[in-house]
Amino acid sequence: MSSQDIPEEKLPAERASAPGAVDVADEKNPFADPGLPPHEHRIQDVDERAAKRSERTVALLFTVSMLATVAFIAAFVAIPVDKAVYVWPLGHISALNLALGLTLGLALFCIGAGAVHWARTLMSDVEIADERHPIEASPEVRAKVHADFRQGAKESALGRRKLIRNTMFGALTLVPLSGVVLLRDLGPLPEEKLRHTLWKRGKLLVNMNTNEPLRPSDVAVGSLTFAKPEGLEEHDHDFQNEIAKAALMIVRLQPGDIKDKRELEWSHEGIVAYSKICTHVGCPISLYEQQTHHVLCPCHQSTFDLSDGARVIFGPAGHALPQLRIGVNDEGYLEALGDFEEPVGPAFWERG
């Protein structure tokens, strides 16, 4: 670094004027520092009546604050917590919240306004100059500290007794490991959990809204139906975790419109079932454009083409939505013919 230090003369000259000094602009330097400008009196400094007016203004502000606090308490006691009022342009809002917010705001604001007005009109506004001192210690102090440190280090014999030093460093390096090990039970290992969902051969597709098993006739062309595996109920303990992987979206296409060969094979009479969980970062996909068979994730706008293997046609998602192979059982209900063949949701390192 030192070879790259810039020589002093390359740096701009330090401003010379001493604090508070008044340099007269002379022939030599018209840009010299003229020093602090003379203090200009405010009207309150010269006219006692104006000062009295300021005093009354400040006192009035503090008084308004007191009244506002009384009003706050009154509102707290008097207004029912569930009363709504219509206030233009805010709409229907909680009367209590509005009253409490405005009175508390006024009480606080008036204290502030009073204090600032007091400071600006009645306290001295004469500018004062304070000297600065260098942050760095003087060379003597610096030398003393360095010497003290060397003395202390020498007395500790840390450098000489290497055995102590090395074992101490060893002990200090190892001891935090206990803390790291303790974190182990924060959660289970991932294992294969991200690869499996509740879907398996024979599970019926249950309509999310009606909680009834779906028949092919329930799925109309142009509509988007959400489904869950049979047996998964909202009250179940692990409902949230399971639905986060198993949520399904079902649409009916004209079989002739399906461009992807495997998609056609895994469908039933044009009904296709795809994972509802976006492969980008896991939002549920919920917007369906029936003319184009595109679905859009409302979070980050990844767009998938359901008529073409749900491949990504726009946005930040990295791969197509997983498809669930479906069929119809003997009683005419839609059923799964297995689990998803690939992990649903966002990609991860072990996904492959």
Added chain:
Amino acid sequence: MSTTTTSESRSRGKAPAGERVADWADGRLGIYSLAKANMRKIFPDHWSFMLGEICLYSFIIIILTGVYLTLFFHPSMNEVEYHGSYVPLQGQLMSEAFASTLDISFDVRGGLLIRQIHHWAAIIFLAGMFVHMMRVFFTGAFRKPREINWLFGFLLFVLGMFTGFTGYSLPDDLLSGTGVRFTQGAILSVPIVGTYISFFLFGGEFPGTDFVARFYSIHILLLPGIMLGLVVGHLILVFYHKHTQFAGPGKSNKNVVGMPLLPVYMAKAGGFFFLVFGLIAALAGIASVNPIWVLGPYRPDQVSTGAQPDWYMGFAEGLVRAMPGWEIDFWGHTLVLGVFVPLVLFGLFLGVIALYPFIESWITGDKREHHILDRPRNAPTRTAFGVAWVTGYMIMLIGGGNDIIATHFHLSINAVTWFVRIGFFAGPILAFIITKRICLGLQRRDRDKVLHGRETGTIKRLPHGEFIEVHEPLSQEALHTLTAHEQYKPAEIGPTVDENGVERKVKGSEKLRAKLSDAYFGEDAQIPKPTVEDYKEITSGHGHH
């Protein structure tokens, strides 16, 4: 008791009560030595110096209201059926966290107000820090000796973002749950360890039943604890370094000119706390923020359209939305670049701001203390760099709201996204060039004003018919202020041959520094400020029109 002590205690007893308390405290804490240095400490006046105060006060407001909220909030993901007073959600299954947030909003009198003050103050805290950092950056207040305080401030901004995020995730509503899912997806994208971090953070698969309680301890204890320490350190350093000031008559690098802490700044700053608190309280009274009851409880298979994070997370949101979905599969593994690259960019883009003071001091090689602020125009390259950074940030903020922009202005979402993708690279470059030109233009104008005086608007007709505008020379105060700034010369690579004629090797870093220094301080990067000679030559009449 001896007579001397009684007489002494009696003489002490005559002193006013305040003085006796102060004496008592001084005997134990040594407060007089502290007060000697600080009670009449001078603070310079400038409107931009209050931006930091807004941050400090909103931080205090957040802590005060946050403590209140902990008295009512239940950080639990146990599923309960709601039976509170908000009719539309009665009978619904939801987590205790969501139910208790509803109770705070509808059943605790004043609970909604405190919740909204807490949330508004957080939004203002982050916005205040952003603008405060811009003030410090563009005026060069981060230079020696204040680099460490810049780092403290930077850390406060970053930790503030994560405290805000963990905070608005606590109610476990549909919107925040979606944000948590996004975070979990981003964690999954981290190579090798991502899946493990996710399982450890969420106690298993997403969403699990742990994250509200864990976010809660992070939000109310871990992060605010660190931030409180940083705020205290930040303030101690502000006091220790003394405040910076702009150049002007009577102001130098060796003094600080302004009003004393007692009484003026005590009243102004103390009063300002109440002004900020009052305005936020009124805002919380009239403007709803994060109405979780509209959104409903979180379900991983449900979502609302137009999902937006709080503004300070919009930049990260934009990065994730704009990035193309690149994924590389190899040897049974997936490298999720589409999500991981934004994650890394997020860190880098913020990190460069943390390092900037050290980069600039390396380029200038200046090791002196700087207490006089730069006017942004007088540091054109720094200013241009700052504006370029802000431009990149803002474009990603637009990117984070690309759906909102598209629906409000009837634009194609694809077009908005492509604009963001290109704009993220082109915008900062354009902003850099334009800002630098503007700075140089303003420097030229300052130079003209110094040398030719200010335009008076008075038109004079000369005897031979020519019209001229009368220019009035500037006062000495103005002349001094406009010429007080320092101008660096570009650093040169020293002689490559030493006195013995032996060639030395020029290091790559030296060459890089010379190049950067030329970009910062070369002929095209600043207008030479007028010298005394320039001034005298013009004012002495030669060449004066």
